[in-house]
Amino acid sequence: xxxxxALAIFALLCVVINARPNNGAAHVVGGAQKLDVEEAEExxxxxxxxxxxxxxxxxxxxxxxHSASKQLVSxxxxxxxxxxxxxxxxxxxxxxxxxxxxxxxxxxxxxxxNCEKEDELVLAHSA
Ligand SMILES: *[C@@H]1O[C@H](CO)[C@@H](O)[C@H](O)[C@H]1NC(C)=O
Numbered sequence: 001x002x003x004x005x006a007l008a009i010f011a012l013l014c015v016v017i018n019a020r021p022n023n024g025a026a027h028v029v030g031g032a033q034k035l036d037v038e039e040a041e042e043x044x045x046x047x048x049x050x051x052x053x054x055x056x057x058x059x060x061x062x063x064x065x066h067s068a069s070k071q072l073v074s075x076x077x078x079x080x081x082x083x084x085x086x087x088x089x090x091x092x093x094x095x096x097x098x099x100x101x102x103x104x105x106x107x108x109x110x111x112x113x114n115c116e117k118e119d120e121l122v123l124a125h126s127a
Contacts, residue, residue, distance in 0.1 A: 032071040032079070040068035040080050047099050047111050048084070050125035057123070059087030066094075075102035084115075093118070103127040 035043075044062050051057040063083040071077045078099040083092045095115035102108035107124040114120050 030072055032069040035068035035070045035078065035080075037065045037068070039070075040065045040078070040082075043078050043099060043101075044080055044082060044084075044097065047109055047125065050109065051111065051123055052087075054123075054125060058121075061085045061087060063092045073100070075100060075108070077101075 041062055044065070048060045048062065052059045061084065063085050066081040066083070068078065068080040068082075070079075078097075078101065080097045080099070081094070082097060083094050084097075085092050093115045095113050097114075098110075098112040100110040100112075104127075107126055109125045109127070111123045111125070112120060113123075
């Protein structure tokens with residue numbers, strides 16, 4: 001399937017999901033939902049891979065996902081706590097990572113790292 005079509009379908013799905021009626025407290029539209037480890041790791045893997053491709057991009061790898069949620073906010077906002085390995089230093093650090101995905105935009109993935117003993121790092125990449 002071509003990439004633009006896939007993105008268009010993704011954008012449409014977001015609209016449809018956002019438009020679903022509220023079926024009670026467990027399904028608050030726009031509320032955060034728990035994200036399983038597999039999906040969190042896939043999401044984070046993808047962002048880290050895209051960032052590593054960029055000039056001066058960090059070369060991070062996922063070691064362990066501790067917790068994750070996602071929320072529909074003009075796209076999808078992922079919040080993930082994970083240990084990541086910094087490829088340059090070969091040591092793991094614990095980070096709160098936010099990935100705000102708007103894949104239909106150029107540089108539509110905004111990735112914010114809040115890692116222990118480090119300043120906040122905000123980066124962006126495309127789909
Ligand atoms: C994430 O990437 C690692 C390699 O860095 C791989 O071993 C793992 O299976 C990937 N996880 C998912 C859920 O795709």
